[in-house]
Amino acid sequence: MDGRNDVNRGEFTWKISHFSERDATKLCSRAFTVSGCKWRIVVYPKGGVTKNLPLYLEVPDSATLPNGWTRKAKFSLRVIDQFDNARSVRKEWQHVFTASESHWGHSSFIPLTELCNRTAGYLANDTLVIKAEVCVLRVTPPVNIQPARPTDNFDSYFTGLEEFIDAAETDGVRVGSSLCHQDGSLTAEIPSLEEVEKAKQSLKECLSDLFKLNMKERLSEALSTLSLARTGLSPEQRIAIETFQANFSDFTSDFLTFEQDNAEFELHKLQKDQRFSAMKKSHETHILYKQLMYDLDTEEEDLKRKMEEVKSRRNKLLSDWEILLVESEEARSGYKDEQKKVAEAEEKKRIAEERMSRSATAWSNLKAQFC
Numbered sequence: 001m002d003g004r005n006d007v008n009r010g011e012f013t014w015k016i017s018h019f020s021e022r023d024a025t026k027l028c029s030r031a032f033t034v035s036g037c038k039w040r041i042v043v044y045p046k047g048g049v050t051k052n053l054p055l056y057l058e059v060p061d062s063a064t065l066p067n068g069w070t071r072k073a074k075f076s077l078r079v080i081d082q083f084d085n086a087r088s089v090r091k092e093w094q095h096v097f098t099a100s101e102s103h104w105g106h107s108s109f110i111p112l113t114e115l116c117n118r119t120a121g122y123l124a125n126d127t128l129v130i131k132a133e134v135c136v137l138r139v140t141p142p143v144n145i146q147p148a149r150p151t152d153n154f155d156s157y158f159t160g161l162e163e164f165i166d167a168a169e170t171d172g173v174r175v176g177s178s179l180c181h182q183d184g185s186l187t188a189e190i191p192s193l194e195e196v197e198k199a200k201q202s203l204k205e206c207l208s209d210l211f212k213l214n215m216k217e218r219l220s221e222a223l224s225t226l227s228l229a230r231t232g233l234s235p236e237q238r239i240a241i242e243t244f245q246a247n248f249s250d251f252t253s254d255f256l257t258f259e260q261d262n263a264e265f266e267l268h269k270l271q272k273d274q275r276f277s278a279m280k281k282s283h284e285t286h287i288l289y290k291q292l293m294y295d296l297d298t299e300e301e302d303l304k305r306k307m308e309e310v311k312s313r314r315n316k317l318l319s320d321w322e323i324l325l326v327e328s329e330e331a332r333s334g335y336k337d338e339q340k341k342v343a344e345a346e347e348k349k350r351i352a353e354e355r356m357s358r359s360a361t362a363w364s365n366l367k368a369q370f371c
Contacts, residue, residue, distance in 0.1 A: 041130055
């Protein structure tokens with residue numbers, strides 16, 4: 001794209017791994033800066049009503065910009081074919097971004113069927129690659145381009161972490177449930193009615209708590225006893241026992257396997273919840289650090305303002321001091337000149353006094369002769 005100069009142009013590449021597994025309806029890239037303005041890419045992985053991929057360029061800090069802000073930009077978005085770059089899909093626009101139109105792009109950038117086509121390279125290794133090229137033409141009010149601060153990387157990372165946490169909070173863990181049926185039958189000596197009742201009680205305990213360590217042995221004994229009973233069982237109970245006992249090993253193995261798998265699932269779920277809590281705590285701490293950094297920046301600005309005042313007063317004092325120095329030097333130089341003149345005048349006065357004394361004596365002699 002044509003740009004006025006390199007300062008006003010920039011590009012950003014966004015790689016989205018495990019794209020087909022994303023459950024979120026909206027994904028946002030981290031913010032990137034061109035000509036002092038922040039931008040980000042927005043994509044809707046599930047597509048829109050037309051079964052196409054919506055893709056946009058967005059001003060992420062729209063809500064915090066001054067009233068009446070505008071950004072005129074020429075930009076392009078490209079979905080990269082990672083097998084053949086010539087097949088990459090690229091669209092270009094020129095748009096004036098405002099508070100009411102803070103994002104711009106296309107709701108049908110590429111059909112989802114084409115995007116997911118395995119013969120194409122748009123989702124190689126289930127990774128989508130999007131490239132944005134931005135040329136900023138005009139910004140109002142003007143943006144003073146500041147050098148990157150040490151906290152910019154923190155803001156970028158934790159903004160992405162916040163979006164990840166939000167997406168994770170919307171995902172539910174769906175766990176399948178298992179219905180357990182336990183029956184069986186064996187053959188041996190015919191038990192007494194008391195033994196049948198005891199076996200039935202043992203069977204109830206096994207059924208109420210399948211995962212006791214001695215469950216398999218107790219259950220086998222109870223089924224063996226009940227399979228031989230001639231009284232104390234209904235026809236339905238007898239059929240259930242025979243059915244279960246015919247597949248006793250498989251059924252009990254299934255229960256124990258479920259116990260192990262369920263325990264592993266609960267362990268990983270617990271670890272996942274602990275990781276999630278750690279992420280949220282990190283993000284909350286980031287917010288605290290950001291506030292502390294803001295307070296320090298404010299304090300630094302106050303110190304800078306005071307330093308400017310002190311510097312101004314210092315410069316004024318130095319200026320007055322220089323004026324005083326000049327006046328003092330003028331006085332000293334004038335004093336020396338006047339000192340010389342006083343000495344010369346004093347000498348002239350002495351000579352004049354001698355001459356006047358001589359003249360006065362002659363005047364007195366003359367007066368004495370004639371008066």
